[in-house]
Amino acid sequence: MARETLLIITLVELADNLVDDYDVIDVLTVLSDRCVETVDVDAAGVMLAWPGGELQYVASSSDSMRIIELFQIQVDEGPCVDCFNDGQPIVNHILNVDDGRWPRFTPRAIELGFTSVNCVPMRLRGRTIGALNFFSSHEGQLAVEDVAVARGFADVATIAILQHQSSLNANTLNEQLSNALNSRIIIEQAKGMVRQAADSDMDEAFARMRGHARNHNEGLTDVAIAIVTGTLDPGTLDVLKPKRA
Numbered sequence: 001m002a003r004e005t006l007l008i009i010t011l012v013e014l015a016d017n018l019v020d021d022y023d024v025i026d027v028l029t030v031l032s033d034r035c036v037e038t039v040d041v042d043a044a045g046v047m048l049a050w051p052g053g054e055l056q057y058v059a060s061s062s063d064s065m066r067i068i069e070l071f072q073i074q075v076d077e078g079p080c081v082d083c084f085n086d087g088q089p090i091v092n093h094i095l096n097v098d099d100g101r102w103p104r105f106t107p108r109a110i111e112l113g114f115t116s117v118n119c120v121p122m123r124l125r126g127r128t129i130g131a132l133n134f135f136s137s138h139e140g141q142l143a144v145e146d147v148a149v150a151r152g153f154a155d156v157a158t159i160a161i162l163q164h165q166s167s168l169n170a171n172t173l174n175e176q177l178s179n180a181l182n183s184r185i186i187i188e189q190a191k192g193m194v195r196q197a198a199d200s201d202m203d204e205a206f207a208r209m210r211g212h213a214r215n216h217n218e219g220l221t222d223v224a225i226a227i228v229t230g231t232l233d234p235g236t237l238d239v240l241k242p243k244r245a
Helices: 003-017 024-038 063-075 079-086 105-111 144-166 170-198 202-215 220-229
Strands: 043-049 055-060 090-094 116-124 127-136
Touching: 003 024, 024 043, 024 055, 024 127, 024 144, 024 170, 024 202, 024 220, 043 063, 043 079, 055 063, 055 079, 055 127, 055 170, 063 079, 063 105, 063 127, 063 202, 079 090, 079 116, 079 127, 116 144, 127 144, 170 202, 170 220, 202 220
Parallel strands: none
Antiparallel strands: 043 055, 043 127, 090 116, 116 127
């Protein structure tokens, strides 16, 4: 499939998911997956700043990406942290333990198989709400058009989130963001249960949860809650139906 066609499909898919009561985690997971498909990277992830200002992991395209995102938060160091704090993109940074930039983060990223990183702030009119990260495990730099696509995706996600927030009062917004963080915890618990039941890895377990949610027109968080509370058998989930060309 031509990248131009895939970009159009991605934008339509994101718009289709941005309904009144949309699941932030599900939408940003779709964004992460499509970034990997359209940009020359191996993994992508999103971090958002919650009301207190601290970064939180929200979504990723793979479990290894989830691990490295959480590690950045734990050590308060890495490309996403710098990108969010400075509001500036990090483009084609080769991970090298000798450069001293991220002494704790870099060795961990290399251990997970990543060799380079790009990071784009989710920023609109001077307000930065998070960052979109791209990691590669192969040599070479992102082309100019790939960087442009990455920035475009970050802008689309930022506008969508801020537009939704603008319709909420401050109390409702804080409650929604707190609920999203709690949803992330429940989803991780459910992933572990599905992984064990299906004898799969975490990526496949998450794909099965998302597939079941899409096939039954349910929210990803709702499916996770059903699994954790025992009302949905984690071994009976549907698989994600392939998208139509």
